[in-house]
Amino acid sequence: MPDVSYRKARVEDFPVILTLMRSSFDVVLRDHGFLDSSPFASSRMPAVPQQGFPWFEMGLKEDGEGFWVAEVEGKVAGITLSWVRGSLWYLAHLFVSQEHQGLNIGQNLMEIAMKHHKGPAITNRALVTFAYNPVSISLYARYGIYPREPLYWMEGPSQHVKTDISNTKLRSEKVVDFEKSRGVLSRLDELNLGYAREKNHEFLQSLPTVRCHLFSSGDNPVGYAYVWQNGRVGPLATISHETFRDVLKAAFKLAAAEGAPNVGIAATGSNEQLMQVALDQKMRILDNYLFMSSKPFPNFSNYVLYPTGAML
Ligand SMILES: CC(C)(COP(=O)(O)OP(=O)(O)OC[C@H]1O[C@@H](n2cnc3c(N)ncnc32)[C@H](O)[C@@H]1OP(=O)(O)O)[C@@H](O)C(=O)NCCC(=O)NCCS
Secondary structure, rough: OHHHHHHOOOOHHHHHHHHHHHHHHHHHHHOOOOOOOOOOOOHHHHOOOOOHHHHHHHHHHHHHHHEEEEEOOOEEEEEEEEEEEEEEEEEEEEOOOOOOOOOOOHHHHHHHHHOOOOOOOOOOOEEEEOOOOOOHHHHHHHHOOOEEEEEEEEEEEEOOOOOOOOOOOOOEEEEOOOHHHHHHHHHHHHHHHOOHHHHHHHHHHHHEEEHHHHOOOOOOOOEEEEEEOOOEEEEEOOOOHHHHHHHHHHHHHHHHOOOOEEEEEEOOOOOOOHHHHHHHOOOEEEEEEEEEEEEOOOOOOOOOOOOOOOOO
């Protein structure tokens, strides 16, 4: 049994952490036959950046107590990053390198991550994992975090995106000033998830690769959607189920206009409208994930998750 030590992550670990996550990801994809189809295989991801890891930088700044590495003989063998917003705890990443799996490193990192909180007591815990990895699913279930929602990563050609929208009063505008939209975004999040996650919005809106669009019908705000340059959509939230279909279609239209060959979304299995719209646009299932949480979330029928599962 090798000696394993655990310490907080540091800036200089970021490139190694990303490489470990990608190779560990690839192993699961390969072992379950998804390496050729998944858009999250490392061969289809952007090159490891030479400078700047904004997501990890935010993790260290806002959630340093939840960002840890395991080391074996001075080399990073596992990592975990959890974030906390109020009473919500979310596991963004837990990975152990293939050669060190099965040695309790994952469980030990999970023990450390479970202790992460800020002020208020944690009342819900959530994460996204592979739908087909019994090791991770059972590890989380042992900590009271249970399978709640199937997630299908779906993609289709941008040229097949349909542009018909039944609500002719639906308008969208790009958010340029986060402060001005803060209240609306938080209200929509409270309604759909039960939590405001302002830091996450602030982070997303600081990225050059994604834009937040606010939707209104007449004078009433009815939803928001993040649209990525690579054609992905999410997170997206609407005020009601009645507005969901049109906001989603409008978001796909904006995504198709970004110029990427495909549009993509993490489709929640229980959201019939999402499935119908995605299939109607000729989108195909390329990978399967699972949303797990300790308590059910209020409403996924008006909500689309963040594309990679690292955030709600
Ligand atoms: C999931 C992962 C983090 C677990 O870390 P690990 O260090 O390998 O796991 P541990 O050794 O701490 O514990 C694994 C446990 O799962 C159990 N397990 C293994 N196969 C299992 C199965 N088919 N069903 C149920 N439990 C299983 C093991 O028996 C062990 O429990 P035990 O100690 O009670 O016997 C690691 O395997 C990994 O990185 N996998 C690839 C990436 C991944 O799936 N990450 C999670 C994405 S969010």
